[in-house]
Amino acid sequence: MKKIICFTGIALLTAWIVGFTAFAKYVQALLPDDTVKADAIVVLTGGSERIATAAELFKQNCAKKMFISGVGGGAKLKAMTGTHIIPEDKKGFIVLGREAENTKENASETAEWIKKEGFNSLLLVTAAYHMPRSIFEFKKNMPEVTIIPYPVYPQAVQNDNKIAFKWLFIEYNKFIVAVLWSWIRG
Numbered sequence: 001m002k003k004i005i006c007f008t009g010i011a012l013l014t015a016w017i018v019g020f021t022a023f024a025k026y027v028q029a030l031l032p033d034d035t036v037k038a039d040a041i042v043v044l045t046g047g048s049e050r051i052a053t054a055a056e057l058f059k060q061n062c063a064k065k066m067f068i069s070g071v072g073g074g075a076k077l078k079a080m081t082g083t084h085i086i087p088e089d090k091k092g093f094i095v096l097g098r099e100a101e102n103t104k105e106n107a108s109e110t111a112e113w114i115k116k117e118g119f120n121s122l123l124l125v126t127a128a129y130h131m132p133r134s135i136f137e138f139k140k141n142m143p144e145v146t147i148i149p150y151p152v153y154p155q156a157v158q159n160d161n162k163i164a165f166k167w168l169f170i171e172y173n174k175f176i177v178a179v180l181w182s183w184i185r186g
Helices: 002-029 050-059 077-081 103-117 128-141 155-159 161-185
Strands: 040-044 065-069 094-097 121-127 146-152
Touching (some): 002 128, 002 161, 050 065, 050 146, 094 103, 103 128, 128 146, 128 161
Parallel strands (some): 040 065, 121 146
């Protein structure tokens, strides 16, 4: 019995290491494409440089509308975009989603908005390490919508390997949980 438990533990650890390596390589290979266009830009709050990146894409006319998912109750657009000034004629095309508190809720909140707007494609802006789980949740909620990843590489992650490893480790484990939970729930 001990041999079976030991073998199972080694097999699971090996599978985790192989999966983590593949996950890290996938994240590192994600590249932003500044030429891409979609019906909407969707940006997930919760990390540095995401909103600024989305604001720049919006100013470059990469989409008709922008949806910021996971906005705190009293947050205002001007404070969120900081020095990235949105032209007045575009401000009416930015929607703040205030319901989501996590990635799964971001996907659900966005799906409702995308359906209401009648859009077929979105440019998803979030941190590169967060992208695999975000895409997974978004595709579950919007299988018919084309989701184009636009990864952001936060400066802190680029400058510190320990921070990069930490975020990859956390996100890989959250990704595993999301996939397993989805599989268990059918």
